[in-house]
Amino acid sequence: MLASFAETARLYDYCRPHVGAEGVVTIRDGRHPVLEQNLSEERFVPNDTGLASSAAERGLQPASTSEGESPMMRPEGRAPIHPQIGLITGPNMAGKSTYIRQVALLVLLAHTGSFIPAADAAH
Numbered sequence: 612m613l614a615s616f617a618e619t620a621r622l623y624d625y626c627r628p629h630v631g632a633e634g635v636v637t638i639r640d641g642r643h644p645v646l647e648q649n650l651s652e653e654r655f656v657p658n659d660t661g662l663a664s665s666a667a668e669r670g671l672q673p674a675s676t677s678e679g680e681s682p683m684m685r686p687e688g689r690a691p692i693h694p695q696i697g698l699i700t701g702p703n704m705a706g707k708s709t710y711i712r713q714v715a716l717l718v719l720l721a722h723t724g725s726f727i728p729a730a731d732a733a734h
């Protein structure tokens with residue numbers, strides 16, 4: 612099994628996720644591992660994910676925002692604060708379920724010891 616993980620990671624340019632106990636999922640340019648290999652003429656557009664456990668559990672304070680500043684970034688360029696839940700909306704057949712399954716698959720792969728299809732990832 613580990614040999615197949617390694618071969619797939621080499622062939623499809625997977626990255627090594629950083630797995631920790633912080634309760635944060637950060638994926639940059641994540642790709643769906645099944646769709647990426649099955650789409651022949653279409654290109655799968657990579658996407659980012661950021662989710663975290665509650666800020667109170669981690670001892671963080673919500674970031675204060677000023678005009679023009681993203682509420683997801685802390686002041687002075689410190690690490691982003693990710694939401695605990697995400698609301699995914701859009702028309703039918705827009706990829707909402709695909710995105711949710713992609714995040715679940717990437718987290719599961721990371722926790723089994725596999726590299727994952729993303730530019731960078733921390734769990």
